[in-house]
Amino acid sequence: MRLVFLDTKTMGTIPNMNLLEQFGEVTYYSTTRPEQTSARIKDADIVITNKVILDSATIAEAKYLKLICVAATGTNNVDKAAAAELGIPVKNAVDYSSNSVAQGTFSLLLHLLINIPYYDKYVKQGSYSQSDIFTHFGKPFWELAGKRFGIIGLGAIGRRVAKIADAFGSEVVYYSASGRNVQPGYTRLELEEFLKTSDIVSIHAPLNEYTSNLINYDRLRLMKKSAILINAGRGGIIREADLARAIDEEIISGAGIDVFEKEPIHEQSPLLHIKNKDRIVLTPHVTWASVEARTCLMKKVINNIQEFLNENKVAQEAR
Numbered sequence: 001m002r003l004v005f006l007d008t009k010t011m012g013t014i015p016n017m018n019l020l021e022q023f024g025e026v027t028y029y030s031t032t033r034p035e036q037t038s039a040r041i042k043d044a045d046i047v048i049t050n051k052v053i054l055d056s057a058t059i060a061e062a063k064y065l066k067l068i069c070v071a072a073t074g075t076n077n078v079d080k081a082a083a084a085e086l087g088i089p090v091k092n093a094v095d096y097s098s099n100s101v102a103q104g105t106f107s108l109l110l111h112l113l114i115n116i117p118y119y120d121k122y123v124k125q126g127s128y129s130q131s132d133i134f135t136h137f138g139k140p141f142w143e144l145a146g147k148r149f150g151i152i153g154l155g156a157i158g159r160r161v162a163k164i165a166d167a168f169g170s171e172v173v174y175y176s177a178s179g180r181n182v183q184p185g186y187t188r189l190e191l192e193e194f195l196k197t198s199d200i201v202s203i204h205a206p207l208n209e210y211t212s213n214l215i216n217y218d219r220l221r222l223m224k225k226s227a228i229l230i231n232a233g234r235g236g237i238i239r240e241a242d243l244a245r246a247i248d249e250e251i252i253s254g255a256g257i258d259v260f261e262k263e264p265i266h267e268q269s270p271l272l273h274i275k276n277k278d279r280i281v282l283t284p285h286v287t288w289a290s291v292e293a294r295t296c297l298m299k300k301v302i303n304n305i306q307e308f309l310n311e312n313k314v315a316q317e318a319r
Contacts, residue, residue: 001025002064003046003305006032010050011071014294019302020048023309041065048301049077056082067091067308069301074206089308093300095156097288102160104287105202105232108256111281112228115139118278142226145169150198152214153205153233154183161202162186173198177210195222200230207234217242220251227252232287235260244270247279254279258287 001024009030011017020026023046032040032052041047041062047054050071056079059065068078070092080090111117118139122128128136149170151158162172173187175194182188195201201223205211215229215238223229229252231238240261246252257271263285265272274280 001045002043003027003048004041004044005029005048005071006037006040006052007050011294011298012289014291014298016295016298016302019298020305023305038062046305051077054078054083059083059086059088066312067305069304071297071301091304091308093297093304096296096300097290097293098157098160100290100293101157101204101232101287102164103290104258104283105161105204105230105256106164108230108232108258108281108283108287109200109202109228112254112256112279113144114141115278143169144200147171147199148173148197150175150189150194150201152177152194152201152203152211152237154181154186155204157232158202158204159183161204165200170200177205177208177214191219192222195219196224198227199224200228202230203233203237205233205237207236211237213237213239215239215243217245220246223252225250225252229255231256232258235263241270244274248275250276250279254281256281256283258283259285 003020003024003026005020005026005028007030008017008028027040029040034053037052037054038058038061041058043064044062045064046067046069047062047065048069048071054068054077059079059082065088068083068088068090070078070090073092073094075090075092078090083090119136122136122138144165145168147170149165149172151162151172151174154162154174154176158174165172173189173194174183175189175191189197203215211234213236217239220242229238229243238257243255247255257280260269260271262269265282271280271282
């Protein structure tokens with residue numbers, strides 16, 4: 001059995017990747033460019049990809065291919081219809097990063113809300129030493145307790161965020177972009193009321209026909225001037241040029257963004273050229289990526305391969 005992992009760099013260093021070798025000969029590639037993909041998988045029985053695109057032509061050229069494993073939840077990088085025509089299953093991994101993303105969400109939020117870097121600098125640069133009182137009120141902040149915490153996308157990650165918000169004493173509400181999601185225990189609001197009344201808007205939804213450019217300038221203008229916007233869902237849900245404008249016009253208080261329309265972020269992205277830089281915090285699509293989450297993801301990939309082999313009794317002998 002020959003296995004190929006096309007983009008191991010997207011997984012970082014984790015303790016269980018070598019367990020793939022129980023299934024046969026494994027070839028690891030740190031990254032794979034589009035023009036390299038066909039040659040690298042042409043003799044593979046199983047291909048593992050995180051973000052490398054497997055289109056119909058590439059899949060058709062892989063004559064031995066029996067299984068495609070996506071080391072992620074989203075499978076938009078694989079032509080699933082083409083794979084299905086050839087009888088090649090496509091297996092993804094789900095619910096491996098809920099704790100990590102929730103933790104990252106509150107890291108972004110609390111960074112903006114309390115402005116720890118400002119207070120840290122105030123102390124380390126000696127200003128506190130010169131103070132005539134025991135405290136400092138240079139950057140006022142408010143508590144999460146009693147505030148309305150709005151969530152877009154109340155799936156596994158959104159529900160984890162909701163529980164933490166509950167623990168802070170926030171009132172959790174949510175908006176269902178499809179209009180079909182019902183979550184007992186939480187109040188669902190229509191979009192206008194949701195945006196107008198939420199003190200925090202935290203996005204944990206997939207990018208689809210319901211959410212693409214959902215948050216634009218007109219909708220940002222509906223939000224409270226004191227509101228904070230967090231996106232740990234998908235880039236493209238927020239129109240970045242509109243957000244940059246809203247931040248500079250002080251339409252909202254601030255934003256924490258972990259995902260972008262183009263990844264890596266384009267150097268000309270308007271988010272990198274905001275004048276009020278202290279009102280926005282940007283992280284490189286990393287909230288998902290705790291060591292535990294990445295290890296769990298690899299475990300799910302390995303389980304998918306084992307289940308496939310068990311179900312199909314695929315011979316693992318060398319060709």
